[in-house]
Amino acid sequence: MKTVVTYKKLLQLKTFANSVANIQNLGDDVVFVLKLQKLAKKACKPLEDFEEKTEDLRLDNCFKENGRIVRQNGEFQWTAEGEKAFRQAYKALALEEVETHFDYTLSYKDFLAILPERDQKLAADWEDMEEVLSPFFVEK
Numbered sequence: 001m002k003t004v005v006t007y008k009k010l011l012q013l014k015t016f017a018n019s020v021a022n023i024q025n026l027g028d029d030v031v032f033v034l035k036l037q038k039l040a041k042k043a044c045k046p047l048e049d050f051e052e053k054t055e056d057l058r059l060d061n062c063f064k065e066n067g068r069i070v071r072q073n074g075e076f077q078w079t080a081e082g083e084k085a086f087r088q089a090y091k092a093l094a095l096e097e098v099e100t101h102f103d104y105t106l107s108y109k110d111f112l113a114i115l116p117e118r119d120q121k122l123a124a125d126w127e128d129m130e131e132v133l134s135p136f137f138v139e140k
Contacts, residue, residue: 001004001104001105001135002101003099003100003101003102003128004099004100005098005126005135005136006094006095006096006097006098007046007094007096007098008092008095009093009132010043010044010047010050011047011094012100012132012133013039013040013044013132013133013136014040014047016040016132016133017036017037017038017039018034018038020111021033022038023116029120032106032110032114033050034096035104035106039103039104039106039136040136042101042102043100043136044100045100048096049098050094053092053093054093057090058076059088060074060086060089061078062078063076063078063082064092065123102136104135105136105137107139107140108126108133108138109126126139
């Protein structure tokens with residue numbers, strides 16, 4: 001499947017996949033986690049471009065002296081105006097739409113079923129998670 005989503009949505013999917021991978025005691029059902037990681041890896045390929053564009057924004061907006069980037073201990077230095085401009089540009093970049101490709105969707109209901117009982121009680125309803133997880137997850 002292919003769909004158009006924002007970089008922000010891809011970042012959310014990647015974060016969710018990493019969070020699920022860190023849940024302890026998922027039992028023997030690691031197949032779901034592996035499918036989720038495979039889905040996230042394929043769908044999140046455009047994040048490589050996002051990271052490159054983010055680095056370009058840092059370079060464009062960091063503090064420069066005589067046309068040279070100023071670093072301290074390997075870190076960019078910032079003026080208040082430069083940091084503000086970077087943050088605004090980053091927010092705009094995160095909302096850019098990008099085409100992504102993936103082979104399948106996952107069931108949110110199946111995800112809840114593999115959670116340990118204590119985590120099932122903390123898990124959100126589909127309505128709360130739909131904005132973050134669709135189109136990669138479906139309710140059933």
